[in-house]
Amino acid sequence: MREGLKIFKIGGGIIDDERQLRQFLRELAQVPGRKLLVHGGGKGASQMLRDLGIEPQMVQGRRITDAATLDIVTMFYAGKTNKQVVAGLQAEGVNALGLSGADGNAIQAVKRPVRDVDYGFVGDLPAHAVNVPLLRQLLETDLVPVFCAITHDGAGQLLNTNADTIASTLARALAPHYAVALHYCFEKDGVLRDVNDDTSVIPQITAAEYQALKAAGVIAAGMVPKLDNAFAALEAGVERVVIEHALRINEPVKTVLCRS
Ligand SMILES: Nc1ncnc2c1ncn2[C@@H]1O[C@H](COP(=O)(O)OP(=O)(O)O)[C@@H](O)[C@H]1O
Ligand SMILES: CC(=O)N[C@@H](CCC(=O)OP(=O)(O)O)C(=O)O
Numbered sequence: 001m002r003e004g005l006k007i008f009k010i011g012g013g014i015i016d017d018e019r020q021l022r023q024f025l026r027e028l029a030q031v032p033g034r035k036l037l038v039h040g041g042g043k044g045a046s047q048m049l050r051d052l053g054i055e056p057q058m059v060q061g062r063r064i065t066d067a068a069t070l071d072i073v074t075m076f077y078a079g080k081t082n083k084q085v086v087a088g089l090q091a092e093g094v095n096a097l098g099l100s101g102a103d104g105n106a107i108q109a110v111k112r113p114v115r116d117v118d119y120g121f122v123g124d125l126p127a128h129a130v131n132v133p134l135l136r137q138l139l140e141t142d143l144v145p146v147f148c149a150i151t152h153d154g155a156g157q158l159l160n161t162n163a164d165t166i167a168s169t170l171a172r173a174l175a176p177h178y179a180v181a182l183h184y185c186f187e188k189d190g191v192l193r194d195v196n197d198d199t200s201v202i203p204q205i206t207a208a209e210y211q212a213l214k215a216a217g218v219i220a221a222g223m224v225p226k227l228d229n230a231f232a233a234l235e236a237g238v239e240r241v242v243i244e245h246a247l248r249i250n251e252p253v254k255t256v257l258c259r260s
Helices: 018-030 043-049 067-091 132-140 161-176 207-216 223-236
Strands: 004-010 036-039 096-099 146-148 150-152 158-160 179-186 204-206 239-244 254-258
Touching: 004 161, 018 067, 018 207, 036 067, 036 161, 043 067, 067 096, 067 146, 067 150, 067 158, 067 161, 132 146, 132 161, 146 161, 161 179, 179 223, 204 207, 207 223, 207 254, 223 254
Parallel strands: 004 036, 004 179, 036 146, 096 146, 179 239, 204 254
Antiparallel strands: 150 158, 239 254
């Protein structure tokens, strides 16, 4: 039987709040078995850009990343945020190792080609993006890898890559070796039937139900690319995908996605 691996992704809202981040990391430390964390930080990066006089530009949930923006998001994601998360896990007794995609050539991306929009220094992840032997070595030594949203192209260029996509790409790449559970953690208790009603969590969603909920506008905005990524991961052999509250990962309330 393959051993389990839990991959957690945590997004902007929680990570920028020191108290909530600490609480999430405390909960994460309680999760038994092999685990890996991917963090975003888009909200805080946008604030930092504004503070420095740069107006953030997002198109379809992805950041237009010019050279100045890349410098700032690299400092923010791979520097401050990643190291704060790693230090927080160390404080909980978890031996975390902070990584960008460039470290150990862990994730090699391809600069997004210019079509209708020029996203600048944004990386897309091909199927072979992940250095699977490196990750297996780290996981086998009981380290907990902590990835930020910065990757590289193998030719010296850093690239900004959506953190949800990094999580699902890691899950798919590691699925042949581990029984992978992918957990998307954010500020709500799961996928909601009414986005303004925190008690309206949908406990299970199949791929067909997702299409209907999307068409009806029940699932919208940032939840759409998240669930597109999530269902793609399920189709590619990831065992379990969960959408849940970052501060309640050890509680039963959550949305579980099903193939059919
Ligand atoms: N049906 C829904 N249930 C829960 N959230 C939804 C739903 N439809 C849209 N959303 C929105 O999707 C957002 C999550 O996506 P996003 O902001 O990209 O996540 P992250 O915090 O991980 O970066 C939620 O904060 C919420 O505003
Ligand atoms: C290309 C691109 O859009 N990159 C994202 C990476 C961070 C991220 O994904 O953060 P959240 O998970 O908190 O949204 C960005 O700069 O916003």
